[in-house]
Amino acid sequence: MKHHADRSFVCRRSLGRPGLLTLLALLGLGVRVSAQTPTGKSQEFVILGARIFDGRRVIPRGDVWVQNGAIKAVGPSIDAPANVRAIDASGKTLLPGLIDAHVHTMGEEDFLRTALALGVTTELDMGAAPRFADRIEREQAAGGDLDMADLRSSRTQPTAPDGHGTEYGLPVPTLSSPEEAQAFVDARIAEGADFIGEVIYDDGSQFGLRIPTLSRETLSAVIEAAHRRGKLAVVHVLSRKAAKEAVAAGADGLVHLFSDRPTDDEFVSLVVEHHAFAMPTLSLLASMAGAPDGPSLSRDGRLEPYLSPTAIADLHTAFPKRAGSLHDAEETVRRLHAAGVPILAGTDGHNPGTAHGASLLGELQLLVDSGLAPAEALACATSVNAGAFRLNDRGVIASDKRADLLLVAGDPTTRISDIRNVAAVWKAGVACDRDAYRNAVNRAKEAERAQRQAPPPAGSELGLVSDFEDGTPSSTFGSGWNVSTGRLLGGAKPSAHMSVVDGGARDSRKALEVSGRIEAGVFGWAGAMFFPGSAPMAPVNLSGKRAISFWTKGDGKTYDVMLFARSKGSLPMVKTFLAGPEWKMTTVALSDLGTDGSDIEAVMFGALATPGSFQVEIDDVRFER
Secondary structure, eight states: OOOOOSSSOOOTTOSSSSSHHHHHHHHTOSOOOOOOOOOOOOOOEEEEEEEEEOSSSEEEEEEEEEETTEEEEEESSOOOOTTSEEEEOTTEEEEEOEEEEEEOOTTOHHHHHHHHHTTEEEEEETTOOHHHHHHHHHHHHTTOOTTSOEEEEOOSOOOOTTSTTSTTSSOOOOOOSGGGHHHHHHHHHHHTOSSEEEEEOOOSGGGTOOOOOOOHHHHHHHHHHHHHTTOOEEEEOOSHHHHHHHHHTTOSEESSOOOSSOOOHHHHHHHHHTTOEEOOOHHHHHHHTTOOSHHHHHHOTTTGGGOOHHHHHHHTOOOSSOOSOHHHHHHHHHHHHHTTOOBOOOOOBTSTTOOTTHHHHHHHHHHHHTTOOHHHHHHHTTHHHHHHTTOTTSSSOOTTSBOOEEEEESOTTTOGGGGGOEEEEEETTEEOOHHHHHHHHHHHHHHHHHHHTSOOOTTOTTOEEEOOTTSSOOOSSTTEEEEEEEEEESSSOOEEEEEEEEOOGGGOSEEEEEEEEEOTTOEEEEEEEEEOSSSTTOOBOOTTOOEEEEEEEESSOEEEEEEEEGGGOSSOEEEEEEOOSSOEEEEEETGGGTOOSTTEEEEEEEEESOOEEEEEEEEEEEEEO
């Protein structure tokens, strides 16, 4: 599921792809966790006495010999030369490196580093920025980027004008008719697409929206165009109706399952008949349904040392609107699996409630909860993923395959949670320096802690943000007020206007008027945003304050005050208020917003997702002690 890098209310690491995260990187405001890129070549070594899950079956005890980045031999007892380094794996399980079949890297190398440190050696990006993906894949082909998961990507997603994928403020190509399909697909292949997808076939009905999407005829034409060039075509759906139509149109696979209603015999039969695969992305559907596993992953002591501040915040972020039933999705997985449909493990990281690497480990548990045996779930993240996406050099432990390997303590083939006991990871025979990565993550956490203990911004001592008495939208501290509009889903972009008007609260001279419109069917926002830092979304420490207060009046509608905090992820904490015809003071405790105030990035006043025109005035905005 990206975002325009402007000075607006943005889901900083929002429903997918480039957003203010990109802007923060450009401004040098983000805390990065990159460890030094390894430059050494693959070493020759032999892993001895491991329980081996080879991607398909369990070998109770065996050895694996690695040479020149590939697996030279696998067997119960390998007679490797005496000078080959031996690694004792007694009591541990060796698996192929895991493959997350649905992610969004958003142009962020650190996501690939986190994935590798947690045992995910390959990620499939369903819509990577073409230049980023091209650079990473060229570097990989040259033997570089050994500290990152391998990347494969579809590049630009096929979608309709104003469809999902266009709402983030960045220009993207779209298609409107079947006649455009072949040229569109050929352009994606020219960009370097490894497969075509995720083809967007989603009208927003899951969230109560009306979003333009491809016609059934255009969907079929895109799939046929991909097949004509020998490429897989995989489709994004979120409703049962769309899922049936996509499979009937010839999709090779669905990169989500639906949770809007229970499955039925017709859907299962269609998938079986068309030999399609299904990628449930239960991590995403759980988050959408209000039952995310992200918070529990962030608290797992086996994972937390390898989770950056961004990853932890993302795992705690929730979808702004709940939709669907996780139980229905799990039942669909159970029925498809029982019918012999290939189930692929993918997470749709990094959407709200997910993070690269960690969420795939959680996805395996969700698959087991859906009725798969632990070894079957492990196959979904190794051999099944590799087979479905034609990655013939990985996904299994066998002679001449890539030495992408994961060693864990315990036995995840009988207790799936043991997959989180990561002991070692190798990519193409090169060991991931997990200690260096953990140390880099710890430095990032220390930097964030120091940031949260920094002195409050100059000028904030008395708490007044703005009273607008000078006739301008200036502020006593921070970088002032800006109009903020945008959309996450839906058609036309919302509009907003901001101006200082006569007649403020408590007989003062001036106030700030914010007006605009959100179109029906659009999940968007419009309003005025205050940045308390010296740059947009730069966090500041206002922990000495207990609440934010403001005076308001307006057209009698309900509005939102939205507060962004670095540690709370990409989406704002929201409280509603009524803007009646008379001035009224509202006070919102920071604790009620879920923050201690130590890393506030922005405060916005306006309309969130409520369609129609709006007009509201605010005055005397303060942070109270």
